Amino acid sequence: MEERRTREIISSQVLEIVVRICGQIGSIPEGPPRRAAVDILTLLAKEYAEIVVLGLLKYSLPCDRDISDVWGRLSRASEGSTAVLWHVLQQLKERPRFHESPDGYAGDPAWQAPLAAARGLGEMLKSYTCTMAMQGFYPQVFVALLTHIHFLVRHPGYTEDASTENSSLSLAEHARFAVETLKHLLTKDGRHLAVLWMEKAGYWSLLCSPERHLEGILHLARALVIHAGSHVTGLLAEIIPKLCSEDEERTLTARALFAGFLCSRRTIQLLPCKTIIGKLEEWQTDPRPTVRWLSLHGLGNMALHTQKVKRLKALVLKMMEGWKAEEERTVKEAIQALGNLLRHHPKKSYLGSCYVQIAEQLRPLLRDGREGVRAAAIGLFGKLLHKLRPRHRSQMxxxxxxxxxxxxxxxxxxxPDVVENCEWTLARCNDLMGWKLLEQLEIMAHYDSQEALSQISRHLVQRYPDRVASFLRHTLDYMKSPMAPLRRAAAVLTGFIIYHLEASNVVSQEVLASLLGGLLGLEGDPEPSVSSAAAVSLHQVRRACRTAAPRGLLRLLGRAFCCLSRSVEEKPRFEDSPFRRKRSLEVFEDIYY
Structure with missing residues (x-):
């Protein structure tokens, strides 16, 4: 008991000395007096590192030049720097808490300690001696900094624009400083390429975004795998126990790093695939959309590695389950994960049996109301057409x-994203089907070309007469689209298909009646270009209704003289689309005339 009381008295006296020196360091003349004062703190840190750190943290918000110099001298001390760094790390791991005040964000000094610790750590990392001292607990420092940033960006009062906060304790400034400290940590460790890779792609800024912070962590994990692979093992050992932490920020930070590290072969060698898949499956049932999104990202990274047939097929099914999610980010991640699998296993012919199933389930996503999902789904369809076996080609x-x-x-x-993916996928379709429509498809992707669309329509009608009714039913569905460009495109395509099908006359009166109803509905469309296109196509459908009436001998005579009637009937002409670039007449004259 007596020893305990003595330790408490000594600790109190040491803290008093530290506080007095730190409080008056700015008024002590530079040179020998200033160095003597800092030397006292350095000597005390050898035996009482925790007390010195606690006292110094009280004066580290804001961290002026004098206090920065003290942190630097402590980090360069041959003895005690490791202990100082360790206690700074313990403070950094705590959750900072604030309450809003008229002067900005303030809080209990004990809860501001993590912010001060981040400042102190940033100053200490400028010293090579500190970098060497930290090697033993590098993973802890790395994860603590990332978690600290997560705590800040998740705070209700956080805003990325620091100018909106009128206090020196700006949350955004603290977050940016922590990100810079993270960069400094990697640079001092010789991981310049990882820092530059993140910088060039603009991923560092994601860490300071409340909405995209975890996305930034995933990119950072990938950068470490590529340019700092030796740290992956230590970081895995640090984050695995935190995958189910009491703090959501700690849990999500650890899970994001874990999902990102799954692209590393080292991770797959250290942990059994069965264990990893089991963990990701567990996350897929989590009620939080963010966790389910991370699960799908992890599955996508698992698809990058060589797998057994049974496991690959199981991955396909789990990724397709993600398509049912309500969140756009989760659906896009599931599509991207399946794209990874297709791209990295192109010669796995045994996956061909899954391709038709994937294509069938993609259909609703091809016309999804969310632009990102639509673009990703269209792009994935194109990937399904790569290196198919003969028995699967006919099905596709x-x-x-x-x-x-x-x-x-x-x-x-x-x-632009949807159009780009459509152009790429249609080019793959053109190759697989043996068509010669690539020029027309490329022109349609960049110009409002009625001539190109007419030629494509004629090719489809003449080559697949038994599918014309199906084509028209699809255009009828798109006439109800909430997007005006799609309603107009559906009306225009209907007009060209009807114009080119006269010779075959394979469309039933029922389909024509449905088309009449759909186009009549578009005549009153609030978008003028849609109603104008509907009027032109309506003329084509009415004429088809008249020519579809004859039966028997009259129908045969109609087919025999179809060329004569075609010479009289003019090709439908639509107004230029207000939604696309105007036609380049020089291009079309060179290609078609």
């Missing part, structure tokens, strides 16, 4: 024809 050709109208219509959207 059926899927191409079933989705041809949606692809052609979405090619005329205003979204």
């Amino acid at each position: 050709k059926e899927q191409i024809l079933s989705n041809m109208v949606p692809f052609l219509l979405h090619l005329q959207e205003t979204s």
Whole structure:
């Protein structure tokens, strides 16, 4: 008991000395007097590192030049620097708490200690001696800094624009300083390429974004795998116990790093695949959308590695389950994960049996109302067409024809991502089907070309007469789209298909009646270009209704003289689309005339 009381008295006296020196350090003349004062703190840190750190943290917000110099001298001390760094790390691990005040964000000094610790750590890392002393607990420092940033960006009062906060204790400034400290940590460790890779791609800024912080962690994990692979083992040992922490920020930070590290072969060698998959499956049932999103990202990274057939097929099914999610980010991650699998296992012919199933379940996503999901789904369809075995090619050709109208219509959207993915996928379709429509498809992707669309429509009608009714039913569905560009595109495509099908006359009166109803509805569309296109196509459908009436001998005579009637009937002409770039007449004259 007496020894305990003595220790408490000594600790109190040491803290008093530290506080007095730190409080008056700015008024002590530079040179020998200043160095003597700092030497006292350095000597005390050898025996009472924790007390010195606690006292110094009280004066580290804000951390002026004098206090920064003290941190630097402590980090360069041959003895005690490791202990000082260790106690700074313990403070950094705590959750900072604030309450809003008229002067900005303030809080209990004990809870501001993590912010001061981040400042102190940043100053200490400028010393090579500190970097060497930290080697023993590098993973802890790395994860603590990331978690600290997560605590800050998740705070209700956090805003990325520091100018909106009128206090020196700006949360955004603290977060940015912690990110800079993280960069300094990697640079001092010789991981310059990881820092530059993140910088060039603009990923560092994601760490300071409340909405995209975890996305930034995933990119950082990938940078470490590529440029700092030796640290992956130590970091895994640090984060695995935190995968189910009491603090959500600690849990999500650890899970994001874990999911990101799964792209590393080292991770797969250290942990059994069965264990990893089991953990990711558990996350898929979590009620939090963010955790389910991280699960799918992890599955996508698992798909990068060589797997057994049974496991690969199981991964496909689990990724497809993610398509049912309500959150756009989760659905896009599931599509991207499956894309990783297809891209890294192109020669796995045994996956061909899954391709038709994937294509069938993709259909609702091809016309999804969310632009990002739509673009990703269209791109994934194109990846399904790569290196198919002969027995699967015929099945996928059926899927191409079933989705041809949606692809052609979405090619005329205003979204650059959707158009780019449509162009790429249609080029893959053109190759697999043996068509010669690549020039027309490329022109449609960049210009409002009625001539190109007419030629594609004629090719489809003449080559697949038994599918014309199906094509028209798809255009009818898109006439009800909430997007005006798609309604107009559906009306225009209907007009060209009807114009080119006269010779075959394979459309039933029922389909024509449905088209009449759909186009009549578009005549009153609030968008003028849609109503104008509907009026032109309506003329084509009415004429088809008249020519479809004859039966028997009259129908045969109609087919025999179809060329004569075609010479009289003019090709439909639509107004230029207000949603796309105008036609380049020089381009079309060179290609078509």
